[in-house]
Amino acid sequence: MNVPQSFTVGIVGARGYTGTELIRLLAAHPHIELAFVSSRELAGQRVADHNDAYQGELRYESLDADAVAAKGVDAVVLALPNGKAEPFVAALDAAKPDTVIVDLSADYRFDNSWYYGLPELTRNRYDGQKRISNPGCYATAMQLAIAPLLSQLAGPPTCFGVSGWSGAGTTPSDKNNPELLRDNLMPYALTNHVHEREVATQLGVPVEFMPHVAPHFRGITMTVNLWLQQPLKREEIVALYEQRYAGEPLVEVVDEAPWVSRIAGTHGVQIGGFTMAPGNKRVVVVATIDNLLKGAATQALQNLNRALGLDELTAIPH
């Protein structure tokens, strides 16, 4: 493949947890130059003073949608809270429609004119789209945990999710308040969470998802209960997962139930546990994922690499 030496990329919402991880990844990318990073709060400050992975002279800037579009970069990553993407997309559509946009929010995950980028499950649908919606963190874990058994399901999978509090972003709330989370587990949005609807839409089956926030900073444990149409032996189920994810460096099928403490700060997902109920028509599977990496920034970089014509795993340690 003949690719230019370097592409320019900007991050909108670069002060946040996911933007910070993305700066870290792009700082080590051999074919991407970080052209701008936006933050209202940190405007004027040096990125290098906030992110030890970045060593250049770039400073945060406060940029509205038109100013972002005027930068004329090859790709823009939107790392904004939900509901904020539209003006940026509209400005880029008007000024430079061939800009690749990767949106980390839920704003375009239900829009069929955008590519939904969960590469291990959807890359065969990628056909050069420049508008890419990055999946939710819990939603990534659920889909990867369910997909190998999708055709065998006898009913909605039940998904019990526990996230570190970085999943709630930097805007102060109960869900990212370490004081309220100390010695605590905080259930919330127990039906109809946006990721429940996202997974049901993407997989085409209903799912039941019950999220919780825990006192750790990063990483999700997703425990999924799956009812099967026909009895299956444990080794048959493990083989289905191993076959499905063979050749996927970011998905590791493990024997025992994975621990979130072991994947925090890493780029992949671990899926394991595979515990049969008596009768072999019910299995419980556990997936762990770093919500800020494969749940957000790493996945965004997979999508960015692919859209720029680079190897999907460029600059992603694996």
Ligand SMILES: NC(=O)c1ccc[n+]([C@@H]2O[C@H](COP(=O)([O-])OP(=O)(O)OC[C@H]3O[C@@H](n4cnc5c(N)ncnc54)[C@H](OP(=O)(O)O)[C@@H]3O)[C@@H](O)[C@H]2O)c1
């Ligand atoms: N955290 C996760 O685990 C995770 C995982 C997957 C997906 N996501 C999604 O990724 C997106 C970013 O999440 P995050 O956790 O990184 O959020 P965050 O930590 O709260 O950061 C939000 C960023 O957006 C900027 N911002 C906020 N309101 C803005 C506005 N009205 N206009 C322009 N900039 C604004 C903030 O910077 P300034 O205020 O300084 O401008 C900040 O840089 C969200 O949509 C989230 O749902 C998050």
